[in-house]
Every structure is written in C-alpha cells, then in structure tokens.
Amino acid sequence: FAVFFNFVPDFSVLFSRLQQLQSHFTWDLKKEDMELENLSTRLEEHITLELGRPGAVALSYSLLNRPDEALKQLLKSQQTTEEVYGEDSERRLIVTYGDLAWLNYHTGNFTKSQTYYQRKKYPNSSSDVLHPEVYGEKAWTYLKLSKSHYPKAIKCFERALEVQKDDSEWNAGYAIALFRTERVSATDSAAITQLRRALELSPDDGVLLSMLAVKLGVEKKYEEAKSLVEKTLKVAPDNPHAMRYISKYLRYQVGVSIVLLERALERSNTSAFIYHQLGLCYKRKKLNEQKSQHFDKQSIHEFKVKICVSVFFKFMAYY
Secondary structure, eight states: OGGGSOOOGGGHHHHHHHTTSOSTTTSSOOGGGOOHHHHHHHHHHHHHTTOOOHHHHHHHHHHTTOHHHHHHHHHHHHHHHHHHHGGGHHHHTHHHHHHHHHHHHHTTOHHHHHHHHTTSOOOOTTOSOOOHHHHHHHHHHHHHHOGGGHHHHHHHHHHHHHHOTTOHHHHHHHHHHHHHHSOTTOSSOHHHHHHHHHHHHOTTOHHHHHHHHHHHHHTTOHHHHHHHHHHHHHHOTTOHHHHHHHHHHTTTSHHHHHHHHHHHHHHOTTOHHHHHHHHHHHHHHHHHHHHHTOOOHHHHHHHHHHHHHHHHHHHHSOO
16 A cells, blocks of 8 residues: 555655554555445444454545544554453554554654554564464454455464464354355355354354354254344344344345344444345335235335335445
8 A cells, every 4th residue: 555655755764664564554455446435434333333343444544535533443443452451452453553653654643653663573564474363353354345355354264263263253253254255055064164163152143143044044954043043133133234144034024024124224224235135125025915916006115215225225335
C-alpha cells in the first residue's frame, strides 16, 4: 500500500523500517478487491457484534481517506486488548502496533510512528515463521475482506493451529473458512470435522452450531441437525449471523424462516446474504400460495417489495 502514502525524503529510513512490520498495510491486500464503503460498514457491524477485526476496519477507512476514524478504531482496539489480556496483550497487539505506526506515518506524525515501530521487536513481514497471533489476525483479515483470499485464510489458520492447536478462536476461524470454501456435496467433509472440533472448545457458539446444522442437513442427518437448530435458537437467538444460517437450513419451512430472518435484519440490516435468503423465502411463499390458490393482491405486493430489496442488496452490498 505504499502508493497511498506521502513520502518525506528525510524519513525514508523510517518508511523502509515500516515496510518490515506485520500490518494490514504490508500484507498482499489490493484495493480493487474490496468494495470499501460497504466493507467498512459491514466490518463495523461485525465489531458491534464482537465478530470483527478493528485492523481491517482501519484499513478500509484509511483507503477511503478517513485516517482519523481508522486511528480511533485502532486505539480502541489497543485499549480493549490491554484491558482483557493485561500482561499477555503484547503478542496480540503486534499487528495493531504495526497499523498504528503506518497510520501515524501517513498523517505526518512521524514521532508517534517511530514510537509504535519501537514498541516491540516485530517479526519481519517476510519471515517464514510468525507468532500464532499474527497468523490468526492475518487469517481473519483474509476471511473478511474478500472471497479471493479464502484459501490464504485457511493456510494462515492452519499455521496458527500448528502452534496453538487448542485455541478456540483459531479453531472457530478455521471451521468457518472450510465451511465457506467446501463444495456443498463434499464427501468426508473436512468442514464438519473441524466444526465439531471447534464446538468442543466453544459449545455455545451460535454461528458454529448453525453452520454444522446446515452441513448435516445436506448429509440428511436430520435428527442431529434439528437438535443443533434448537440449541442455536436457545443460546444465540439475537445473533443475526447464526440466524441467517438457521434460516437457510429451514428455508422450506417458510414461515419460521421469514420470522428468523426479519429478526436478524433488526441487528444486521446491511447483510446481503440475509436479504437474499429472505427473498428466496418470499419467493417460495408465493409459489406455495399459488399452488394452494389462497393468495391475494396484498401478499403479491409484499412479495415483490421483498424481492426488490433482496436483489438490490445482493448486487450493491455483495457479501
């Protein structure tokens, strides 16, 4: 991302040092791979739901020429990490410090940039061996920014798990990445195996429960899938990301799915996936009504409105 920064000749040495940091600004992330306005809104929403990565939000803000908002996100992330992890926070802040060093350089605050650069002995950006926290942060970033980066996300989660095989966050991320990339009809599903492993460590994770229910439904293991759906509705009824997968599983139970998706939209009203699933549900509802010949003009109008909204968000807010 060197192209986005203003160069000051006297600080060429600092710039060269910053290029060695582990940071969202030194990873192979391309501006053209991102829909920046939608991306920053979606990632902010994920942070509100405790699903997001502040560094990825900061990157999108910086590329939108909004460095003050990027800096605010990173400082908030630093404070939260320090409060939660205390003395163990330094390793988890490696990437955050790198991002702060770059942003301060970008805004002309070279003294602070140098301070963040010196905050810790960073692993070199070209190093073959990184801390698991860096692999994990990199993996989550790849997973959230672009589908084209999903294979890289999988590799980074695998590297993190080589060092911390029982870490609940890396196991969850790895399961989600496999779920998103695996063919629907895959046999000997690696995603199912990893989802089960992740749920051993986080048994009440609504997103993992709902994803496993979808996969088991495809394999026609309906009894186990049903129990997972029931548990998800109990432990994560307000999690829109869990509800969207539950609704996908229940899409042929149209009434239930519509209720769940409408509830999910109350908390996640920019999700193209939810709007798309809702549109499919209303389409099936209309087809069912036509078959039973008990539909009226109001239901047709309702269906058209929902489909229009679904299609609009599908193309304008591609998830």
